[in-house]
Amino acid sequence: MTEWVVLDIEGTLSATDQVLVTLYDYARPRLGPWIDGHPGDPAVVEAVAQVRELSGAQGGTDELVAVLHGWMDADRKATPLKTLQGLIWQEGYARGDLVAEFFPDVVPALRRWHADGVRLAVFSSGSVAGQVAFFRHTTDGDLTPLFEHHFDTVNAGPKREASSYFKIASVLGSDDVTFYSDVPAELHAAAEAGWRTVGVARPGEPHEHSDFGPHRTVSAL
Incomplete structure (x- = not known):
């Protein structure tokens, strides 16, 4: 694990x-x-x-x-x-103008990981403020307690550069990290930093048919 x-x-x-x-x-x-x-x-x-x-x-x-x-x-x-x-x-x-919605498998997976002692963080191009608001106001309630860290292009760096993942790992204080993304280039950068990687190829999404190369690929979490 x-x-x-x-x-x-x-x-x-x-x-x-x-x-x-x-x-x-x-x-x-x-x-x-x-x-x-x-x-x-x-x-x-x-x-x-x-x-x-x-x-x-x-x-x-x-x-x-x-x-x-x-x-x-x-x-x-x-x-x-x-x-x-x-x-x-x-x-x-x-x-209350906006409410975040997730794929059906997401919230059960987040709660399962959290219950099993896996520590959770987010790395998105959207700002940290936007991320926190997104997870606080969802169709499944406030999910912010599940996450310990939020990273964006300001506090971490570009998502397609390995240096960003090295920086995140230093903040997390661990090299035992698995990154989930639907963008192969982001997975390549994370792998370069020594992370485990999982490609998420969801039906109907833009990267459903992308070439994920060496990365383990799933259609749901």
């Missing part, structure tokens, strides 16, 4: 459409008002500065929003976009 299980979210625990359709559609019209409504929030100020740095945008909120919408359309995992989305989603979950 592994000491730690680290889990991706999109396409692994929850349907991709919940992120790319439900959550994106919720955040899209709220990005501009959020930026304008939180001029003193350090996280927003930093995210806006990062958008300008990455895009070269020099104009006002409308130009920033156009950049952010372009990144959303391309499903670009840009850190400032994830930060702003996470803040908006956090409020959406708290207001």
